Amino acid sequence: MNAGYLVLVGALLAGPAASADAVQQMLNEYRQQGVTTMSAQAGRELWERKFPKPGSGQLRSCTICHGDRPENPGKHARTGKLIEPMAASVNSKRFSDPRKIRKWFKRNCKWTLGRECSAQEQADILVFLSS
Amino acid sequence: MNIARKLLVTTGALLMAGIAACDHEEHESREESSYKSFTRLDVAPVNNPQYREECGSCHFAYQPGLLPERSWQKMMSQLEDHFGENAELDEQARAAITDYLVKNAAEHSDYKRSRKILSSLDKDETPLRISETRYFVRKHHEVPKSMVQGNPEVRSFSACATCHVNADKGYYDEHEIRIPGYGKWDD
Numbered sequence: 001m002n003a004g005y006l007v008l009v010g011a012l013l014a015g016p017a018a019s020a021d022a023v024q025q026m027l028n029e030y031r032q033q034g035v036t037t038m039s040a041q042a043g044r045e046l047w048e049r050k051f052p053k054p055g056s057g058q059l060r061s062c063t064i065c066h067g068d069r070p071e072n073p074g075k076h077a078r079t080g081k082l083i084e085p086m087a088a089s090v091n092s093k094r095f096s097d098p099r100k101i102r103k104w105f106k107r108n109c110k111w112t113l114g115r116e117c118s119a120q121e122q123a124d125i126l127v128f129l130s131s
Numbered sequence: 132m133n134i135a136r137k138l139l140v141t142t143g144a145l146l147m148a149g150i151a152a153c154d155h156e157e158h159e160s161r162e163e164s165s166y167k168s169f170t171r172l173d174v175a176p177v178n179n180p181q182y183r184e185e186c187g188s189c190h191f192a193y194q195p196g197l198l199p200e201r202s203w204q205k206m207m208s209q210l211e212d213h214f215g216e217n218a219e220l221d222e223q224a225r226a227a228i229t230d231y232l233v234k235n236a237a238e239h240s241d242y243k244r245s246r247k248i249l250s251s252l253d254k255d256e257t258p259l260r261i262s263e264t265r266y267f268v269r270k271h272h273e274v275p276k277s278m279v280q281g282n283p284e285v286r287s288f289s290a291c292a293t294c295h296v297n298a299d300k301g302y303y304d305e306h307e308i309r310i311p312g313y314g315k316w317d318d
Contacts, residue, residue: 078214099221103220107217
């Protein structure tokens with residue numbers, strides 16, 4: 001067994017563990033902000049909910065770029081760039097870094113809902129996508 | 132020679148050429164013919180992982196040498212409204228990426244397309260879209276709308292790599308163009 005192989009095995013073992021750690025860290029942050037219950041079902045409903053963009057007649061939702069099913073890849077509504085699946089069950093690279101989770105929630109909630117998401121909303125979405 | 136070794140040797144040679152080219156840029160006059168003997172790249176490729184990650188997640192990671200410093204500075208100061216999208220970054224990332232873009236902007240590049248884009252601009256012009264620079268417009272004016280805006284697989288001139296198949300590596304040569312639904316570009 002050579003060193004390269006060991007590194008590869010190490011990376012594979014570290015992958016899911018790191019991801020679960022990041023999710024737990026974020027969920028703990030949400031609990032500290034007063035969230036008591038988290039629900040994948042509420043997350044799914046939020047994922048699918050359509051939010052009117054004021055003054056444009058446009059409806060926005062997570063699904064516009066990510067698609068209806070988070071297990072499938074999506075496509076950036078503006079640029080057409082491929083977006084890898086959001087579901088951690090099929091994409092182990094998701095939710096491995098708390099910084100990234102915060103950044104994308106901030107950006108994408110502002111685009112979709114016209115405001116930042118509450119801790120409750122983030123918790124539900126994260127539980128939905130990482131379950 | 133196995134493939135891995137061949138790759139190593141080639142990469143090494145390219146690196147050497149790159150170093151030689153940089154050296155050349157700094158210490159000698161900017162003469163196109165001698166520069167061309169080092170490389171046929173059109174623009175310096177992106178070599179900043181943070182830029183690639185933060186900006187390239189949503190769109191093609193445009194090489195910094197495709198716009199002047201002032202354009203990147205303006206763009207990076209208004210990320211909350213980035214062509215109608217929110218592209219906010221935390222301050223640390225914003226500063227680091229701005230620094231990369233500015234230091235590698237067209238003014239600091241000797242690559243062919245960087246020089247041509249720059250010289251097509253007036254001093255007081257601060258384009259935010261590469262596709263609005265006079266050089267870009269001149270190079271694309273023959274392309275019918277049906278191939279780009281009217282082409283559902285392309286949609287916009289902003290998706291460089293959709294047609295310039297090697298754009299990500301810094302190649303924009305007209306012989307390396309495939310337009311989805313139309314095939315090889317032939318003018």
